[in-house]
Amino acid sequence: MNAVAIDNALVDYLLHLGDNALVLGQRNSQWCGVGPVLEEDLALTNQTLDLIGQARLLYQEAARLQGGDATEDTLAYFRDAPDFRNYVLLELPASLPRVGYAQGDMDWGVTLARNFLYSALMVPLWEALQASAHAPLAAIAAKSLKEARYHLRHASEWVVRLGDGTDVSHARMQAAFDHLMPYTQEFWTDSDLEQAAVEAGVGVHPTQVRDVWRATVEATLQEATLRVPSDVGYVPQGKQGLHSEHLSYLLGEMQCVARAHPGAVW
Amino acid sequence: MTTAVAPVAPGVLARVRAALDALTDPEIPVVTLAEMGILRDVRPAADDPSLVEVVITPTYSGCPAMAQIANDVRATLQRLGVPARVTTQLAPAWTTDWMSDAAREKLRAYGIAPPGRCGVDGAGTGATASEHVVRLVPRAPEPVACPRCGSTHTREVSRFGSTACKALYQCLDCREPFDHFKPH
Numbered sequence: 528m529n530a531v532a533i534d535n536a537l538v539d540y541l542l543h544l545g546d547n548a549l550v551l552g553q554r555n556s557q558w559c560g561v562g563p564v565l566e567e568d569l570a571l572t573n574q575t576l577d578l579i580g581q582a583r584l585l586y587q588e589a590a591r592l593q594g595g596d597a598t599e600d601t602l603a604y605f606r607d608a609p610d611f612r613n614y615v616l617l618e619l620p621a622s623l624p625r626v627g628y629a630q631g632d633m634d635w636g637v638t639l640a641r642n643f644l645y646s647a648l649m650v651p652l653w654e655a656l657q658a659s660a661h662a663p664l665a666a667i668a669a670k671s672l673k674e675a676r677y678h679l680r681h682a683s684e685w686v687v688r689l690g691d692g693t694d695v696s697h698a699r700m701q702a703a704f705d706h707l708m709p710y711t712q713e714f715w716t717d718s719d720l721e722q723a724a725v726e727a728g729v730g731v732h733p734t735q736v737r738d739v740w741r742a743t744v745e746a747t748l749q750e751a752t753l754r755v756p757s758d759v760g761y762v763p764q765g766k767q768g769l770h771s772e773h774l775s776y777l778l779g780e781m782q783c784v785a786r787a788h789p790g791a792v793w
Numbered sequence: 794m795t796t797a798v799a800p801v802a803p804g805v806l807a808r809v810r811a812a813l814d815a816l817t818d819p820e821i822p823v824v825t826l827a828e829m830g831i832l833r834d835v836r837p838a839a840d841d842p843s844l845v846e847v848v849i850t851p852t853y854s855g856c857p858a859m860a861q862i863a864n865d866v867r868a869t870l871q872r873l874g875v876p877a878r879v880t881t882q883l884a885p886a887w888t889t890d891w892m893s894d895a896a897r898e899k900l901r902a903y904g905i906a907p908p909g910r911c912g913v914d915g916a917g918t919g920a921t922a923s924e925h926v927v928r929l930v931p932r933a934p935e936p937v938a939c940p941r942c943g944s945t946h947t948r949e950v951s952r953f954g955s956t957a958c959k960a961l962y963q964c965l966d967c968r969e970p971f972d973h974f975k976p977h
Contacts, residue, residue, distance in 0.1 A: 566951035573953040580855025666884035
């Protein structure tokens with residue numbers, strides 16, 4: 528692989544990791560001010576700050592490699608849904624299935640089940656990425672790993688508390704996992720961007736940490752008295768830019784101010 | 794007309810260091826950036842020895858105080874009239890283990906329980922680098938002493954507090970709620 532091909536593979540891979548962090552950060556930021564209790568409101572907004580901080584570091588590096596007019600802001604605010612490479616799991620509303628334009632209460636169980644499934648992947652993935660041949664990515668991984676460990680611990684404690692709680696909280700937690708589990712299939716599918724990043728020695732394919740992820744999920748759900756749901760069904764392709772209807776709504780809210788006032792500073 | 798570029802004089806570097814040593818953390822004004830381990834280096838820039846390069850490192854990826862910190866550093870350098878630039882460096886990742894004992898004592902006096910040591914892997918979450926599966930039975934954590942009465946009879950109210958770097962605790966003896974700087 529020549530230097531240009533490696534740079535291109537890196538940019539796509541950095542955007543994939545950055546889009547994951549930004550989209551989940553934006554989704555979880557919707558709890559800001561309306562969390563179930565003050566401590567949990569703070570817990571989620573703190574984690575959102577971590578995720579958006581990670582996205583910024585990844586976008587800054589992608590923009591530096593891309594050169595030209597690219598900045599972290601152009602990458603976050605001036606790309607459209609098909610340009611995003613995040614997992615579909617992360618863009619879904621914090622609720623059981625609903626259409627994109629529907630309004631309604633957010634579901635704390637779905638929020639924490641998703642945070643759990645994602646951070647259980649990111650802890651071993653960031654750990655492995657500390658050995659990336661691209662030193663700036665290895666440095667971002669080392670920083671993000673510490674934060675992901677906090678996120679995993681927070682989410683797994685809630686999964687256990689609610690799963691092993693009342694009949695209502697147990698049923699709602701089970702419904703959350705039943706709904707989300709099939710979306711995790713996307714972690715393990717092949718994509719050109721991951722293939723190229725692995726070949727260039729800069730990326731790690733999640734299949735490498737699949738057993739670790741599975742063990743974390745099984746141990747935690749067992750402790751929570753929950754059944755590990757089947758993950759068969761529709762296989763999402765967010766990594767290929769094929770998203771659910773929900774991403775455009777999410778981006779619309781996030782990008783509208785930057786697009787109404789391009790280049791504005793304050 | 795061009796003039797030869799003079800490298801930064803050692804006296805200038807010392808002056809810059811002294812001025813930056815006085816800068817405090819915008820969120821915790823009792824400790825300096827140097828004591829926090831945020832200010833990593835003051836040196837002549839490798840690519841232009843006439844320029845002073847100030848190296849800072851973020852605590853948490855999304856710490857909103859970083860922009861303020863970089864601005865404070867720039868304003869200080871401008872006041873000194875020294876041509877300089879601020880560089881952000883990620884590796885090695887910041888850890889609370891870099892905090893001096895003096896800084897820990899200042900935090901305690903200010904009402905924030907200082908962080909315990911996290912050790913070589915720097916996880917500070919009870920997990921080691923080789924430990925993958927999350928532990929459901931937490932290990933006995935290092936006791937956190939109340940900064941007001943010193944009692945270790947305290948409880949964690951929330952692992953996430955007023956800023957990304959702090960957890961919320963309460964003393965079960967004197968009942969004081971307090972911030973604990975998380976080992977990270």
